[in-house]
Amino acid sequence: MFEGARALAPVGEVVQRPVLQLVPELARLLPPTGARRGSTIAVTGSTSLLLALLAGPSAGGAWCAIVGMPGLGTAAAAEAGIAVDRLALVPSPGRQWAETVAALIDGVDVVAACPPARLAAGMARRLASRARERGAVLVPVGAWEGAELTLTATGADWAGLSWGAGRLRSRRLDVRVTGRGVAARPRIGVVWWPPPPAEPMPAEPIPALPALEAVG
Numbered sequence: 001m002f003e004g005a006r007a008l009a010p011v012g013e014v015v016q017r018p019v020l021q022l023v024p025e026l027a028r029l030l031p032p033t034g035a036r037r038g039s040t041i042a043v044t045g046s047t048s049l050l051l052a053l054l055a056g057p058s059a060g061g062a063w064c065a066i067v068g069m070p071g072l073g074t075a076a077a078a079e080a081g082i083a084v085d086r087l088a089l090v091p092s093p094g095r096q097w098a099e100t101v102a103a104l105i106d107g108v109d110v111v112a113a114c115p116p117a118r119l120a121a122g123m124a125r126r127l128a129s130r131a132r133e134r135g136a137v138l139v140p141v142g143a144w145e146g147a148e149l150t151l152t153a154t155g156a157d158w159a160g161l162s163w164g165a166g167r168l169r170s171r172r173l174d175v176r177v178t179g180r181g182v183a184a185r186p187r188i189g190v191v192w193w194p195p196p197p198a199e200p201m202p203a204e205p206i207p208a209l210p211a212l213e214a215v216g
Contacts, residue, residue, distance in 0.1 A: 021060030042144040046153030051080035052193035062109035112139040149179040
């Protein structure tokens with residue numbers, strides 16, 4: 001059922017910090033409470049933004065799970081900085097979506113889940129309440145009523161290609177953060193994820209233009 005995870009038991013070995021680590025690119029946009037244990041943080045508009053949110057806790061030793069996203073595999077997660085040996089993937093939970101998410105909340109630090117098209121409001125509240133009780137962070141992928149924070153990618157662009165050559169290296173995300181309480185005032189910023197390499201990118205050769213010939 002779970003792909004990419006050996007077992008969920010070792011989760012208890014991670015120090016239970018009240019606020020999970022975030023990558024600096026997101027930490028500067030979120031309020032000080034950030035990824036607080038027991039909170040619900042919705043992500044909309046970009047899978048890269050979701051992976052950036054998971055990368056911080058994962059780097060800090062947390063276990064993560066991703067439910068209901070069959071197009072997302074361990075290779076993409078690893079490239080985004082997520083430790084795949086502490087990642088559980090449930091690509092297609094089917095009718096057991098709610099039960100799967102609830103079970104993961106009981107044993108995983110951060111549970112990202114793409115909900116089915118029709119999820120009862122009562123079930124959404126129960127899952128958020130369960131995360132609050134267990135000290136997990138629930139990350140719905142999409143709009144989620146009652147979320148403490150909502151991270152929305154309002155625009156995106158890739159970097160790394162030049163003159164049709166090269167490799168896509170990083171994605172530029174325009175991010176808007178809204179929420180309740182201290183996050184009531186929206187915050188807007190730019191996040192590059194994965195981050196561009198620290199060293200300068202090697203120059204790509206520019207195609208030579210044909211020589212101009214005099215006319216007349």
